[in-house]
Amino acid sequence: MIRYALICDKKHEFEAWFSNSADYARQRKRNLVECPICASVKIDKAIMAPAIASRPTEHETIVANEPALAEKAGETATPVAMMSPQERELRRKLKELREHIIRTADNVGKRFPEEARKMHYGEIEHRSIYGEASAEDVKDMLEEGIEFHPLPFLPDDKN
Numbered sequence: 001m002i003r004y005a006l007i008c009d010k011k012h013e014f015e016a017w018f019s020n021s022a023d024y025a026r027q028r029k030r031n032l033v034e035c036p037i038c039a040s041v042k043i044d045k046a047i048m049a050p051a052i053a054s055r056p057t058e059h060e061t062i063v064a065n066e067p068a069l070a071e072k073a074g075e076t077a078t079p080v081a082m083m084s085p086q087e088r089e090l091r092r093k094l095k096e097l098r099e100h101i102i103r104t105a106d107n108v109g110k111r112f113p114e115e116a117r118k119m120h121y122g123e124i125e126h127r128s129i130y131g132e133a134s135a136e137d138v139k140d141m142l143e144e145g146i147e148f149h150p151l152p153f154l155p156d157d158k159n
Helices: 021-029 067-072 085-104 112-120 135-144
Strands: 002-008 013-018 043-045 106-109 129-131
Touching: 002 021, 013 021, 013 085, 106 112, 112 129, 112 135
Parallel strands: 106 129
Antiparallel strands: 002 013, 002 043
16 A cells, blocks of 8 residues: 555645555546545645654654564554544544435445346436445446446544
């Protein structure tokens, strides 16, 4: 995974994670990377300072990826994340959005590609749905011009 500092054409700064740089390029080209503040899809990488490893001070939290440091400090290694207030607010809103979708939309499970196509081609009435799709189904639906978005995912969902 790679984290990029991004900036939209309206100068809103935010961060996003991608599998690799090619994944970022593909998503940006297809206008899938959007500003969480204004929804602009005119996004560029912002200047980032490189991450430089240093010893934690007594006021810093020891990260689980450094078990030797945690053991020296007499603590159990526990995953932690240091987030700015803006990042916490964004995570809260993403979680709220995900919960709203799950609460109000129909879970069609593995039938998602089939149901999405039926709605796209006017065979059934449009409604909010969510479900599962293989990478091949996603590619095919994008090529057909079917509009859909992945459910917002937060690491907490798998912890």
